[in-house]
Amino acid sequence: MTWQDDAGRDLVRSFGDRMALFVRGEGAYLWDADDRRYLDFLAGIAVNSLGHAHPAFVEAIAGQAATLAHVSNYFATLPQLELAGRLKRLSGTGDSGRVYFGNSGAEANEAAFKLARLHGGTERPRILALTDAFHGRTMGTLALTGKPHMQEPFLPMTPGVEFIDSTIEALEAALDERVSALFVEPIKGEAGVIDLPDGYLRAARELTERHGVLLILDEIQTGAGRTGEWFAFQHAGITPDAITVAKGIGGGFPIGALITFGAASDLFYPGTHGSTFGGNALGTAVSSAVLAEIEREDLVRNAAERGEQLRAAIAAIDTTLIDGCRGQGLLIGIGLRHPLAKAVVAAAQEHGLIINAPNEQTIRLVPALNIGDVEIDEFISLFTAALHTVEHALLLDATPTEDVPAGAVLSDRRESE
Template sequence: MTELVTVEGTGAALTERYTGALMNTFGAPKRVLVRGEGCYLWDADGRKYLDLLGGLAVNSLGHAHPFIVSAVTSQLATLGHVSNFFASSPQIALAEKLLSLFDVPGKVFFTNSGTEANEAAFKITRRTGRTKIISTVGAFHGRTMGALAVTYKPAYRELFAPLPGDVTFVPYGDAEALAAAVDDQTAAVILEPIQGENGVVVPPDGYLRKAREITTEHGALLWLDEIQTGIGRTGDWFAFDAEGITPDLVTVAKGLGAGIPIGACIGLGAAAELLQPGNHGTTFGGNPVSAIAGLAVLTVIERDGLLANVVAVGNHLAESIEALDHPLVAGVRGRGLLLAIELTQPVSDRVAELALQAGFVINNPVPNAIRLAPPYILTKADVDAFVAALPDILTEATA
């Protein structure tokens, strides 16, 4: 059997080869990783890391989870891909399972990623006959042109203008500003239940309920981007569950595949019927391998009681960090296992680098906050190891 040709070498050598072969969209990689197991990673130089970022909230079940490996391997050996002229059993089963998590009927459009799920939702909003979209300051919904149009950060947007228009941004969490912006020409309001890329910003209680009331009053769609918060990340299947509402559109990705690329745009109620044949398409979306991965993820979360673990371990993580009473820590915000350590100084880049040197993968989305989005299988012992090392990391960051 012919062996696959991969690359070996030290981290430094592989990083040099990376920069020579890949487009410079991400800058030089922080490490070259070669293996993962559970909540841990190993780099090309043999160093071990506790993964508290989960591939940016993707690796919901950690690395090399045996159930996911078995499901994907078995499916790939049976049927790997069919065009969208045909259906497959995993695709149907996953769609039905996702819809069972809601209280109203709906339909699913599968994609390969979160940004593509938002592109599908954007097109659905145009089928209302309206074009006006309300998004929020600090929002992040993806990098493709449609998703970028409803993403706030000027540095992401300005190089690619003009973007699809008729988008208005209002302050996040401000129900009065939202009410003032929505009118009878509004197609949709798009919201993250918690803003992840903006530093895990949590809106006031009742904000999503008010958004539902406002959109209903004006006949607009409520489009909730649950790409980072959904599929159990906050301790509920969806972050909006905590407010007891039903949106019209829900987009998911990241944790749904536990590392296998998949996304979904879920239409609920009348919104489920807005896309019809010829309106949209995808080559790889919902292929049997990605679909079986999603089905396996949902199965394991239920089987192993991981929603409860997300709550228990997330609370332990937040409380343990706050109990340090370190002068650099202003507090911890977020829910479940999507948390931010609020910093009193804008040194998050330094904290993240020192943490990596100490064997912990974390993230600095904004200068004054550290984001944590670990696998749902994280244990309290893992938390304790991180918290024990954290004071020295924080102190050195301001030295």
């Protein structure tokens, strides 16, 4: 029996086949069960902000676990209060802000969904979200996720959510006094690292204020310094009514949060929401230590600078496959000319590089925020080798036609394997 047999027998199939069995990590590197080393430019899908086994992360877990891990939300703990204050400061909520803690991004968005309902009541039954958005897989957050193929097996969805195109014109046409909230990802990560149109967040803030609508930003993938600001909305110079955060704020420990601004902070009242484990002392201590390390090492600036460095290096690769880059900071989407993303990911893994394909024509890079020259140089070498492997395979594949490029044939073959 192999580990693949064990996984196939014992784990639910919702994730498909696991691509490798990793046993340890250090910094930007992972090692599999055969002790082969990989450069990790996925970082747990934008989770491992400090990389693997960072001393600040390890020490925070060990130190807090030795004192107090969990007491429930009937009581407060010092780590919980420290993290709430830190998140308020970093997001700029001011004294009026409040923080609700959960265990994941989906839980943070569930809380935000409830916030929208509390604001709207029966007078404002409509909630707007963007087509091709992703906000989670729970029944509530799936209703906010603008991907019909994901919703279809679980219909009917929670009612009231309407999806609009990601344009200012569509937003202007959809907003009225019956809308309670607008949910927006500043960059649509799961859609392929898709940037919003220039000026979209500023226009959304102006229009939602005009109509009394909450502007709720999903910063689960874009937060914690990933885009070169602490939160992506700060690039636009606006103040939302609420943001949801998770992933990178825990550095590998499961934690999520809803952060409210201004009047939205007074919508929840006792009994309207809760979580047994949310905001426990262990999780909040680890998150606070991770965010403190990001501050101490100025990794927000590093994300901005290394993102530019990566984009320039990618643009210089001699390849016919790449069709530009999207995103900000260290949230990078590499567009491909043909639906070859899965083939490129597979080839990259063969060369010792971990990357991700959110769709058939996009490669997503979300490495640790503390990467430097050594990791970037190695990435370019391995990624170039992977691209050339795919290009070579194309020459051996079927001749491209106008309707079916050779890349599609290769991608289908790799997927079936």
